[in-house]
Amino acid sequence: MTTRREFLVLAAALAAPTAARAQVDPNLAANRKAAFQAALKRIAGDAPVRKGRVKLVLPPLIDNGNSVPLTVSVESPMTEADHVKAIHVLTEKNPLPDVVSVALGPRAGRATLTTRVRLADTQTVTAIAQTSDGAFWSDTAEVVVTLSACLEEGLI
Amino acid sequence: MSLRLLLLAACFAGASARAGEIPPDQRRSGYETMSRETRAIQDDDATNPGMLSVLDGEALWKRKAGAADRACADCHKSMKGVAARYPAFDPARGRPVTLEQRINGCIVERQKAPALAYESKELLALTAYVALQSRGLPIAPRIDAKTRPFLEAGREAFHRRQGQLNLSCALCHDDNWGRHLAGSPIPQGHPTGYPIYRLEWQSLGSLERRLRNCLFGIRAQVPGFGSDELVDLELYLMWRARGMKLEAPAVRP
Amino acid sequence: MARAVVTVPPNARRGEIVEIKTLAQHPMETGFRRTQTGELIPRDIIRTFRCSYNGTEVFRAELHPAIAANPLIAFTTVATESGTLSFEWAGDNGYTVTEIAAIKVE
Numbered sequence: 001m002t003t004r005r006e007f008l009v010l011a012a013a014l015a016a017p018t019a020a021r022a023q024v025d026p027n028l029a030a031n032r033k034a035a036f037q038a039a040l041k042r043i044a045g046d047a048p049v050r051k052g053r054v055k056l057v058l059p060p061l062i063d064n065g066n067s068v069p070l071t072v073s074v075e076s077p078m079t080e081a082d083h084v085k086a087i088h089v090l091t092e093k094n095p096l097p098d099v100v101s102v103a104l105g106p107r108a109g110r111a112t113l114t115t116r117v118r119l120a121d122t123q124t125v126t127a128i129a130q131t132s133d134g135a136f137w138s139d140t141a142e143v144v145v146t147l148s149a150c151l152e153e154g155l156i
Numbered sequence: 157m158s159l160r161l162l163l164l165a166a167c168f169a170g171a172s173a174r175a176g177e178i179p180p181d182q183r184r185s186g187y188e189t190m191s192r193e194t195r196a197i198q199d200d201d202a203t204n205p206g207m208l209s210v211l212d213g214e215a216l217w218k219r220k221a222g223a224a225d226r227a228c229a230d231c232h233k234s235m236k237g238v239a240a241r242y243p244a245f246d247p248a249r250g251r252p253v254t255l256e257q258r259i260n261g262c263i264v265e266r267q268k269a270p271a272l273a274y275e276s277k278e279l280l281a282l283t284a285y286v287a288l289q290s291r292g293l294p295i296a297p298r299i300d301a302k303t304r305p306f307l308e309a310g311r312e313a314f315h316r317r318q319g320q321l322n323l324s325c326a327l328c329h330d331d332n333w334g335r336h337l338a339g340s341p342i343p344q345g346h347p348t349g350y351p352i353y354r355l356e357w358q359s360l361g362s363l364e365r366r367l368r369n370c371l372f373g374i375r376a377q378v379p380g381f382g383s384d385e386l387v388d389l390e391l392y393l394m395w396r397a398r399g400m401k402l403e404a405p406a407v408r409p
Numbered sequence: 410m411a412r413a414v415v416t417v418p419p420n421a422r423r424g425e426i427v428e429i430k431t432l433a434q435h436p437m438e439t440g441f442r443r444t445q446t447g448e449l450i451p452r453d454i455i456r457t458f459r460c461s462y463n464g465t466e467v468f469r470a471e472l473h474p475a476i477a478a479n480p481l482i483a484f485t486t487v488a489t490e491s492g493t494l495s496f497e498w499a500g501d502n503g504y505t506v507t508e509i510a511a512i513k514v515e
Contacts, residue, residue, distance in 0.1 A: 059191050059192070059193045061191070062191065062193075063190055063191050063193075063194045063355060063409035064194075064355035064356055064409040066355050066356060066358050066477060066478070067197075067355040067358065067477040067478070068477070069193040069194075069196070069197065091475065094475050095439075095441050095474075096473055096474060096475065098473045098475070099473055099475040099476065100470055100471065100472055100473060100475075100476055101470065101471040102468070102469065102470045102471075102484075103468075103469040103470075104467070104468050104469075104484070105467070106487075107462065107465070107467040107468075107486060107487055107489070108467065108468060108484065108485055108486055108487070109426030109427075109485045109486060109487040110426055110485045112484060112485055113470075113482070113483070113484055114430075114481065114482075114483035114484070115476060115477075115480065115481055115482050115483070116197075116476070116477040116480070116481050117475050117476060117477060118439070118474070118475045118476070118477050119475075146338070146339035146340065156275055156361075156365060156368075197481075200430075201416075202414070202416035202430040202432065203430060203432065203481050203483070205432065205434075205478075205479035205481075207414060207432070208411050208414060208432060208434040208479060209411075211411030211414065212411050215411070353479075358436070358437075358477065358478035358479070359436075359478070359479075
């Protein structure tokens with residue numbers, strides 16, 4: 001229940017200048033897609049990013065978008081001559097496209113990473129691997145993100 | 157209408173409050189409604205974020221504190237079985253208390269230190285450390301002449317319709333468990349894993365926090381932490397889950 | 410207070426690929442959340458994670474706000490020799506945590 005004091009504070013906040021309030025970007029989807037493309041360019045430059053060799057595993061329907069288990073593994077002998085140098089994970093609909101970037105080498109034994117990520121919406125997640133020969137390989141996974149049934153609005 | 161009919165109606169009304177109770181062999185922990193991946197997080201101590209709090213709790217357990225300069229470890233050895241029988245009757249207060257209240261009681265009376273705030277990192281850590289030591293044990297709150305009135309109060313609260321949405325706990329968690337509410341499966345609501353690491357909170361939290369959230373969600377009055385109403389409800393919930401294994405610290409969506 | 414937990418097998422055969430799991434206690438505040446009155450809560454995250462094996466870096470990760478709170482980072486490394494695995498997390502507001510684990514390689 002909102003107390004009178006909370007109501008007054010909220011009313012004051014609403015009356016505050018525009019910049020202080022959360023603004024919804026009317027071009028949200030397009031801007032985030034563009035940010036994704038820019039991140040891709042930063043990672044691979046003009047080199048082609050081919051589908052294959054990378055396996056991105058995410059649960060298709062997740063319990064909670066706040067913490068989604070994610071595993072990337074890349075087929076590679078992981079020798080000095082032929083190994084994975086880096087793994088990147090990107091999203092298209094999160095506020096920022098980058099999720100995590102990993103630098104590794106033959107000492108890893110296997111090119112694999114497991115972590116937990118935040119996903120803002122139902123979307124496609126992309127994993128990119130850079131191999132020692134300078135090539136880029138990728139995989140994508142579709143994830144459905146639902147909100148919790150009972151929204152608590154910060155009540156502890 | 158004859159008295160007999162009235163009595164019959166009264167019987168029926170009384171019976172329907174129990175009609176939805178889940179048969180003991182059909183009870184399922186919220187663990188089983190989670191995805192395989194979330195279950196895996198709980199199953200592995202190396203990946204369960206709740207274990208970070210357990211380690212904090214272990215450190216606090218061993219640390220001397222308060223005017224009495226005592227550590228929990230100075231008096232207490234193993235806490236195996238303790239969490240499984242809470243809420244438990246406290247003779248000093250003449251009513252059941254939660255594990256959190258018991259811990260605070262000890263801190264104030266034995267360590268002579270100020271009580272820890274509800275949902276504080278420290279209280280959650282200590283609770284998690286104690287609860288872990290009952291992991292795998294059957295939930296077994298003691299119900300006898302002393303605790304029965306509070307159990308009945310909790311049962312009444314569980315079945316009472318309340319709030320703007322006029323819902324009772326029983327309507328969802330006894331009568332409609334397994335069905336989906338806005339994309340999420342409705343669990344039976346057994347407190348088998350508290351304190352839980354809830355993905356929605358991204359932190360550890362107590363059963364009282366979860367109950368307050370639920371009541372807020374159905375737009376009902378939210379009782380304060382440690383209130384009689386909440387503790388009675390917890391006693392009922394633990395009794396309702398009697399025999400089920402404690403999973404603390406569990407992970408839940 | 411437990412700042413991080415690392416799980417490393419204590420023993421391994423030379424050349425064996427071992428699994429390492431690390432868990433760090435950190436809220437990973439994204440910088441996108443707002444208070445009830447609309448103010449932005451500033452970003453506070455772990456930015457880098459590094460694993461060194463007897464002084465040589467064998468794994469490094471750059472984390473962004475999309476990594477969930479209390480980050481889990483699990484990876485593998487080849488058990489080359491006995492020694493010390495050292496793990497370092499660094500982030501906003503001067504956050505820095507180091508953990509070490511011994512490994513015996515036959």
